Amino acid sequence: MLTKITPHCHETALNGLYAITLPTPFPVGDVFAYLALGGGSAPLTLIDCGVRTDAARAALKEGLAACGVTFRDIERIILTHHHTDHIGLAGEIVAESGAQVLAHPLCVPWLDFPAAKRSTFDAYMLSIFREGGVPEDVIGGIERVSAYLGSFAEPVRVEDTLVEGDQIALLGRQWQVYHTPGHAGDLLCLYQPEARILLSSDHVLRAISSNPLLEPPESPEMPRPQRLLDYLRELQRIAQLDIHIAYPGHGEPVTQVPQLVEARLAMHAQRAEKLRALCAEQPRTLYQLVRAMFPHLREPEMFLAISEVLGHLDLLVRDGKAFTDLREGVAFWHAA
Ligand SMILES: [Zn+2]
Incomplete structure (x- = not known):
């Protein structure tokens, strides 16, 4: 081919x-x-x-x-x-x-304006990470990766x-x-x-x-x-x-x-189910769920992993299988 x-x-x-x-x-x-x-x-x-x-x-x-x-x-x-x-x-x-x-x-x-777009992007992500209970040093690492990616933009x-x-x-x-x-x-x-x-x-x-x-x-x-x-x-x-x-x-x-x-649909349904089971054990933050799903993550992969887990949580919410409560600005995920 x-x-x-x-x-x-x-x-x-x-x-x-x-x-x-x-x-x-x-x-x-x-x-x-x-x-x-x-x-x-x-x-x-x-x-x-x-x-x-x-x-x-x-x-x-x-x-x-x-x-x-x-x-x-x-x-x-x-x-x-x-x-x-x-x-x-x-x-x-x-x-x-x-x-x-x-x-x-x-x-x-x-x-047209890559630097302006990236700073809007970074500011928005910061709010998602904070609500997700991501520790500040890990956020710093994600920001380093974002700046590195931005260095290629023209x-x-x-x-x-x-x-x-x-x-x-x-x-x-x-x-x-x-x-x-x-x-x-x-x-x-x-x-x-x-x-x-x-x-x-x-x-x-x-x-x-x-x-x-x-x-x-x-x-x-x-x-x-x-x-x-x-x-x-x-x-x-x-x-x-x-x-x-x-x-x-x-x-x-x-x-x-x-x-x-x-095969992709089945894989995503399986990963969402694994997350549902973790939330059923005890309510967890987005970051705790990321760590439980991917224990060996390296810095450049953290943003990908957070994106993926939040995506699967969206899937669970859509299907009425999960919900959150907010404690001092941090969201905890529960199985419904
Ligand atoms: Zn791409």
Whole structure:
């Protein structure tokens, strides 16, 4: 399903669509950028573009060169979501090529004003962590990781937005835009119905479950987004599509999307049940639950773990299986 042309460039099942592997300094490992060659009225397009490091830049240039493409030739960049490993080199490519950048509206502030967006993000998370009983030294560690991620961000202007139901021309075919919040609130998948190909970004990954990460609401008066609930709903929606191959942001392509979705749903139900049992033993804080679920966490994984456990607690609340009481600003979770 992926045939290696050079160390970083692979052919996909669709003529003119190439997968370029780029290293990241993060635990997730390599990330894919996809190159859709131009032709006819379709502009030469890069879908995602790796993290802003020397190693990723060199790999991207090498992968593009295998297809006879340089940064200057890129006419359009579609960013599937705002995470650093997918957007990092966008600014540099735009500076060289003048490429048009497209992303979901929720991604725009992360690209236009990354520093301001990250400080809103950090302030919001602080309130979640305090209510979750997370100790101050652990909060300090999460803030260090956030600052580290922020160091890769570089502003880039989004020229146009893509939303659910839009159509976009790639490789002389019409692709349908699916907005699939979950792993990130702004995550987009692109689907080509005749070729039955899905560019699934981090929504459908084969080897790892896409962690639905905590995010602030769009505006302060709105409730906290429940990203795991979004994610499970959007997984089921994508499983309805007729998909021959899904090309993800990380790891091997996926051919059996409905089976994978079923396995993910079962896994999340199981983890939620484990949390319910812990809350039934005694009421616990979010942080105590995180520690009980993941006793060997390292600093860079703490935010992922908190996001995941809070997601499963949202699932239990939705199903009437858990509730909280607030004691001096800290929420304790009970089994219903
Ligand atoms: Zn991501």
